Amino acid sequence: MKPIRRQRLILIILMVAGIGTAVGFALKSFNENLMYFFSTTDVLAGKAPKDALFRLGGMVVKGSVQRPGDGLTVHFKLTDFSKEVAVEYTGILPDLFREGQGIVANGKLDGRGVFIAEEVLAKHDENYMPPEVKASLKKQVEGK
C-alpha cells in the first residue's frame, strides 16, 4: 500500500472509531430516556414520574382481566415476573391483547397506586409458529 493511501485508511478508521466512541458515551448518558417504558418493578420502586404520563410495560397476569359492568372499562394486572401493578383502562384493546401477552400502557398512577391507562399497545414477541405446534407445546407443558 502506498503511504498516502495508508494514511487515508488510518484517518478513516480513526474517524469512525472517534464518532463511535462519542455516540457510545452519548447513548450511555441518555440510557434512561431511551427506554420506551418502565417495568412494574421500576414503578413500585418509585422510579417512574409522579403526576406525569409515563409508559408501563409488562405481561398481563393470567386470570386478572376483569370487566366490571358492561362498559368498555377493563381491569387487569401487569407483571414483570417479580412485581405486579394493577391497571385500569377504558377503550378498545388491540387485537393481540390477551392474558399472558406483553403490553405497553401509557398513563399515570392514581392515589391508590392503580395505573390509569389512556392508551394500551400490544407488544408482540419474537416467536412465530403454526397453531398446531403451539397446541402440542401447550400439551407438553400441561403433561409435565
Add this chain to the structure above:
Amino acid sequence: MFLIPDPVGRFFHRMASPPHFYALTEKLMPWLVAIFLILLACGLYGGLYLAPPDYQQGDSYRIIYIHVPSAWMSLFIYVMMALAGAIGLIWRIKLAEIVAISSASVGASFTFIALVTGSLWGKPMWGTWWVWDARLTSELVLLFLYLGVIGLYNAIDDKRTASKAVAILALVGVVNIPIIHYSVEWWSTLHQGPTVTKMDKPSIHVSMLVPLLLMAVAFKFYYLIAMLQRTRLELLQRERTANWVKKMVLEQKL
C-alpha cells in the same frame, strides 16, 4: 504491505477498469435477473401459500416476508455503500465512488418499504401506526441518512468532489447500524426482539423460516441488479468522453 496487501489492491484496480466492468456486468445481468425471479417466486409461494398461519397473528404475520428482508437490506446496503465510499476515498477508484452513490437510492427504497410495512402491521397488532421507540426512531434516522447522501451528491456539481463528501457522510452514519440492530436488546422497545439474527436458535418455525430466507436472498439479488444498472448508467455518463464509450457508440453497441 500494510493492512491491505498489494496484489489485492492490483486485482481491484483491474476489476474497476470501466470498460472491463461494463462488459462483465452486461454478461452477468440475464443470470442475475433469472436467479432473482426464481428465488422471488419460490419465496412468495412459500411465504404466502405454503407457510402455515401464525398461532397468534393468523395470516397478518405474512407481512414479515417483505418487512424483514427489506429491513435487513436497509442495513446491508448501508454497509456496502459506506465500504464502497471508503474504497473510493482511499484508492480514488472511480467505480467504487459510483457503486456507493448507486447503492444509496436502492437502500433508501428498502428503508422506506421497511418503515411503511412495519407501520401497516403495527396498527392492527400493536394498536398504533408509529411509536418513538429506539428501533423505529433509529430506522427513521437511517432513511434520513440515505436521503442526506442522495441530496449531498446532487448538490455538488463536480461528481468526484461530491463522491468524496458523500463517502464521509456515509462513514459517519455507519455508527447508526449497530444501534439499529441492537436497539431492541439494549433498550426496552415496543418492537419485538430479534427472531432470526441472534446467537440462539431462531424462534420461528422452520416452515416459516425457509421462505423468509429465500426472500432475503432474492432481495440481495434485486439490490445487485438495481445497483449495477444504476452504476452502468452513471459510469457511461461520467465517461462519456472516454475512448471506450466512443468506440462502443461507433460500433453501435449502444
